[in-house]
Structure formats: C-alpha cells, structure tokens
Amino acid sequence: MTEKILVVESDLAAGLELVMEIERLGYEAVGLTDRAEEALEIAYLLEPELALIEIELSGTLDGIHTARLLRRASQIPTIFLTAEMDPPRFARAEEAFPMGYLSKPPKREELKAVIEFALRHTQERRENRKRQRNRRILVERGEEVTA
Numbered sequence: 001m002t003e004k005i006l007v008v009e010s011d012l013a014a015g016l017e018l019v020m021e022i023e024r025l026g027y028e029a030v031g032l033t034d035r036a037e038e039a040l041e042i043a044y045l046l047e048p049e050l051a052l053i054e055i056e057l058s059g060t061l062d063g064i065h066t067a068r069l070l071r072r073a074s075q076i077p078t079i080f081l082t083a084e085m086d087p088p089r090f091a092r093a094e095e096a097f098p099m100g101y102l103s104k105p106p107k108r109e110e111l112k113a114v115i116e117f118a119l120r121h122t123q124e125r126r127e128n129r130k131r132q133r134n135r136r137i138l139v140e141r142g143e144e145v146t147a
Helices: 012-024 036-046 063-074 087-094 108-141
Strands: 004-008 028-033 050-054 078-082 100-103
Touching (some): 004 036, 012 028, 012 108, 028 036, 036 050, 036 063, 050 063, 050 108, 063 078, 078 108, 100 108
Parallel strands (some): 004 028, 004 050, 050 078, 078 100
C-alpha cells in the first residue's frame, strides 16, 4: 500500500512542486490545497496517513490550528512547513504535536527523512495501541498474558 499524503500550502506553485517531489519519493499525494477548511474536507474523504501543512496559512484557520483539528478528528499526524520559525510560533506549533518541521522549500533528502520518520513512528504507535487493546481483552477474559 502506498501511503497517502495531504499537502496544505499557501503558495500553490510551491505546493505543486512538493506534490511532485512526494510522488517521486513513492508516496501518493491525495490533495493539494491552500485553505484549511478544504484540507479538513479532503482528510475526511481521502483519509491520508500524513499531512504536510504550512504554518503560515491565510484565512480564518492557520496551519497550527488545522493540524490540531486533523489530529483530533482523524488522528492524522502533521509535518509543518515554514519559511521562518520564531520562538513564540515554535512554542505554539509544539502544542499541535507535529512529527517534524521542514524549512521551505524542503530539500529532497530532508523531505524523505522526515516523512519516513513520521510514517514509521505513527505505524509503531498504532501497533502498540493494538497490542494494548488485545492485552486488555485477554485480561478481561481472564486469560493469561505473557510478555
């Protein structure tokens, strides 16, 4: 299965370059938008495994708020894209629990490394949650649980 990635970028030309790079790396770009509201719709419909979101989106919702909504509604992890990161913005971004940050425009090697890390980490967390759920079921049934 090819992992699906959503791109939310205020500069659609830069976003298109990012989409092409993502696809060259072997992933499926399932959407490109410059609006937070549309990103939420795409995520709901196409269920990406990861979102690359520019922090400085224009409109009523910025990238940080959008990442929080995606995480809360769909458990979609985020990698933030930014041209500059000052300490207050970084502190606020950290509250959205991103999987990483990329400077704009991202270099191919960095893009690949951060995407691979985020997807691997997310998969490990899902597997751990599944193991914990299965353990609880066994304990509730009174079956022995071994390490």
